[in-house]
């Protein structure tokens with residue numbers, strides 16, 4: 001499925017891309033993600049931001065954003081990557097999946113350039129991150145896979161000034177661009193939205209297998225710090241047997257150290273007929289994950305200090321206490337080891353200790 005020609009993007013937001021090929025029938029196929037959109041002149045891909053222009057595929061949202069905000073890193077969510085620090089977060093428009101339960105649908109389903117009112121070059125973005133005291137920049141709110149060229153350039157500019165790059169993504173990307181994308185990232189939170197092909201097909205208009213391949217690739221072929229999120233939707237993907245398979249697969253294929261976040265669904269977008277996830281479901285899911293050998297399983301989008309704090313996998317001591325996005329007690333030494341027993345906690349921790357950004361959310365404007 002493709003979308004017809006849409007209003008033209010401003011010329012400065014259009015850049016050439018390289019993951020595509022010509023087909024014998026005259027169409028050009030985008031090779032960035034498994035959707036493999038086949039486009040005739042003037043058509044856009046289902047992600048909205050990539051389009052055919054003449055004899056090539058272009059990105060039409062380079063340097064454009066739907067807004068910038070300084071968030072706590074825990075909100076991405078990343079619990080083992082520079083805890084307590086602020087992250088400059090932004091997204092663009094569009095998405096390459098079509099999740100009926102999307103919690104950011106105003107951005108991901110945007111089909112107007114008005115949504116992209118903010119703009120910033122990669123160097124300006126990196127400089128602003130430093131000025132704002134952010135340790136990292138996060139591509140979030142919508143999936144950075146679809147604005148690959150901009151995300152890669154921003155990450156490279158950030159690396160030059162010592163700012164980390166964080167991808168919040170569904171992991172729905174083809175193998176070749178995936179390698180280039182993650183070579184520029186320092187951390188990622190990747191959604192594992194369910195654990196059946198049926199769920200991905202019916203609720204997301206996508207496939208599960210490419211996501212599993214991305215998870216294994218990032219864990220085993222890169223140095224990117226990885227955490228995983230599963231949004232639990234009552235009656236759709238919260239069956240204990242499915243959660244047992246999902247967490248068993250994670251423990252087996254990704255190992256016990258990759259943190260997993262079970263987050264609560266709230267009725268939204270095309271899924272208003274389901275209730276919000278009861279806190280007990282999150283607690284049940286967390287128990288299943290821990291029972292399958294995962295060392296760090298968290299609950300999210302609910303008030304649950306016990307389920308959101310980090311514990312030592314060896315002695316059970318409290319390592320990082322969390323109440324919402326606020327950190328409490330800190331039980332790690334300078335090398336990221338348990339202060340009680342010395343076992344190393346997986347993650348990227350600053351020897352100076354946690355940041356003190358707290359739960360604040362600060363919108364910022366960065367117009368070039």
Ligand code: SF4
Nearest residue numbers: 030033036037045047
């Ligand atoms: S990135 Fe966009 S245009 Fe390319 S295949 Fe995916 S949805 Fe289609």
